[in-house]
Amino acid sequence: RCRMPFEQRAEVATQPQARRLLALMAEKETNLCVAADRTLGRDVGPHICVLKVHCDILDDFSPDFVSRLRDLAKRHNFLIMEDRKLADIGHVTRLQATGGQFRIADWADLVTAHALPGPGLLSGLEGAHGMAAVLVAEMSSEGSPINEEYSAAALAMAETHGHLVAGLVCQSDLATDPGLLQFTPGVSFSGGASDGLGQRYREPGHVVGRGGCDVIIVGRGVAEASDPRSAAESYRQAAFRAYRERLKTE
Ligand code: UP6
Helix, strand or coil: CCCCCHHHHHHHCCCHHHHHHHHHHHHHCCCEEEECCCCCCCCCHHHCCEEEECHHHCCCCCHHHHHHHHHHHHHHCCEEEEEEEECCCHHHHHHHHHCCCCCHHHCCCEEEEECCCCCHHHHHHCCCCCCEEEEECCCCCCCCCCCHHHHHHHHHHHHHCCCCEEEEECCCCCCCCCCCEEEECCECCCCCCECCCCCECECHHHHHHCCCCCEEEECHHHHCCCCHHHHHHHHHHHHHHHHHHHHHCC
């Protein structure tokens, strides 16, 4: 998986959103996802493959916001991931994904979900306008009770529901299936740093080169930089360089 180029993986992937994403990563030469927890993706659009949002903490969430977001995604060719971290029974998951004020499945290409409730959660996402799930198999935060057994169970759930799951949120190299994408948060050029609230950071080159990460997720490293646009470009370059190096390793 790690030594296969994204374009080849796009061909073998069966999940439609995973295929789309792998193909656009190869074409646009980016494996950077920016977590736009506070801002829009206008500045970073040209550098990213995915814009990740938390719709419940955006100050200006509205149907109009969503249509501007979709326009940006189309113009700059990136996917939108709602980091909802769904974690309920299938019935409620379905309502959370398709209803309420956020109507996530109307505008998101990907949605994150915990594996905790079991496969019923994924059944709840069946038919949600083609939106794919990204299962949280490991977390970046200190003291997380997730253990190896749990991560292996999350991976197994992803593998047995390949038509609904595009990838994993993880910290280590768990997947062997080239069609599954590994997204890694807790990434910053100040590797080893923390944020005082349990977040742990590692450097882009390290997570892609040695951690098996396909897509780095960077939030404050970009959002709080004095020039977010050039910070995004620096993260893109570092992560894509590490991916290219990884293809050459034995
Ligand atoms: N995120 C993590 N760790 C996880 C899963 N998700 O940090 O294990 C998400 C957070 C945030 C982003 O919800 O949106 O990734 C990280 O932001 P930061 O780079 O500003 O720390």
